[in-house]
Amino acid sequence: MVVAIGFEGSANKLGVGIVSDGVVLSNVRHTYHAPAGQGFLPRDTAAHHRKHVLDVLRRALDEARVTPADIDCVCFTKGPGMGAPLVSVAVVARTVAQLWRKPLVAVNHCVGHIEMGRLVTGARSPTVLYVSGGNTQVIAYSQQKYRIFGETIDIAVGNCLDRFARVLKLSNDPSPGYNIEQLAKQGTKYVELPYVVKGMDVSFSGILSHIESQGREKLERGECTAADLCYSLQETVFAMLVEITERAMAHCGSQEVLIVGGVGCNVRLQEMMATMAEERGGKVFATDERYCIDNGAMIAQAGWEMFRSGQVARLEDTWITQRYRTDEVEVTWRTD
Incomplete structure (x- = not known):
């Protein structure tokens, strides 16, 4: 059994989700809402994520009824997305991985959506x-x-x-x-x-x-x-x-x-x-x-697939990028 935790924060949705062998154990999300008539700015969105991420993480662990010791890999959104929000969540994922001594998996946001869709719909x-x-x-x-x-x-x-x-x-x-x-x-x-x-x-x-x-x-x-x-x-x-x-x-x-x-x-x-x-x-x-709206479970699911197929990132390679195309990812977990 492989348990993966996923951190998502590429836009105004902050999410932490935990999956285990195709089962969603938790999927907690907190959304930043800009005033009516305005869009959400990177600086304000990143501040929202920093403010709420630890609470969302705690809720995800409690809802899944797991401890850090149960986690096998820490997955996070590498890109694409808004720079400041991506960085704010990636820093948390890197810190958690080092504190818990767990491997990191850098996930493409788009691939996360696809793998979650495949899992949920069949x-x-x-x-x-x-x-x-x-x-x-x-x-x-x-x-x-x-x-x-x-x-x-x-x-x-x-x-x-x-x-x-x-x-x-x-x-x-x-x-x-x-x-x-x-x-x-x-x-x-x-x-x-x-x-x-x-x-x-x-x-x-x-x-x-x-x-x-x-x-x-x-x-x-x-x-x-x-x-x-x-x-x-x-x-x-x-x-x-x-x-x-x-x-x-x-x-x-x-x-x-x-x-x-x-x-x-x-x-x-x-x-x-x-x-x-x-x-x-x-x-x-x-x-x-x-699951169609940005969430942490989709990052965990894609990361779970990547981890099982041997894709693990070195700490120095866990930077983020606002431009990360879907077709850049090596889909090593599929052979069909």
């Missing part, structure tokens, strides 16, 4: 749509790498939604994307927006600029409501994501889609993806907010 070898505030990628496994088939060429889809939520002055609690989703359910009128798919890649910055300017003017003239704009934005950007995911499925001969990342909680995205998959005779796999 998807075997799916085409993965990874959608969050900082990342948008279509991924498939091949020859011990997670290959990126398509991605955003500018901002992530979650960032697009979050920034429009700021324009509308929506609350950041529990998240701006969630509040966009709830408001979109009240929308009845589709407002045409740019649809930007470039081969297998997508672009969201132009859509955001358009809806911020043209959408606001329509709103002021009474031609639509805020709910209509949220509905229109979701329908447009999600249709783009479904298109490139279907193309990747066709290329890979896949019948499974796994949606991971914070935006993966969006029920409308899951519905649209399910419609596409069913028409192809396929199936969609998704997780709920416990």
Whole structure:
């Protein structure tokens, strides 16, 4: 039996999770919320993580009913993410590993999402749509790498939604994307927006600029409501994501889609993806907010896989990086 503890702090979610041989023993999270209309700044987010990390760690150990002696490896998010929050949590992970005399495992945040999704849903070898505030990628496994088939060429889809939520002055609690989703359910009128798919890649910055300017003017003239704009934005950007995911499925001969990342909680995205998959005779796999939103258990699960396959980091190699691509990771734990 191998017990892994994972530390996550790449953005505004601070998480510590403990897993053992495919079983989640604990998954404790604390979120930093910026004021309405504002995004979370690296400095403030890092201060939040430093303030709460020891309490979250203690709660995770208590919930899992384990002691430091029971832990086999300490896993942490190496990147990608925001620099200051990543550093604040990595320092804690390094300190804990040295105090407990445990090996360190440096985990790619994106791979953490994928491995947690595979564990929770049972998807075997799916085409993965990874959608969050900082990342948008279509991924498939091949020859011990997670290959990126398509991605955003500018901002992530979650960032697009979050920034429009700021324009509308929506609350950041529990998240701006969630509040966009709830408001979109009240929308009845589709407002045409740019649809930007470039081969297998997508672009969201132009859509955001358009809806911020043209959408606001329509709103002021009474031609639509805020709910209509949220509905229109979701329908447009999600249709783009479904298109490139279907193309990747066709290329890979896949019948499974796994949606991971914070935006993966969006029920409308899951519905649209399910419609596409069913028409192809396929199936969609998704997780709920416990695991699709950044959490420590996903880092522990990916680290557990890495540790068992011999991937352990030297202390001098446990630096963090804001840019750490999914396809840079050697997936030594998969042979299929």
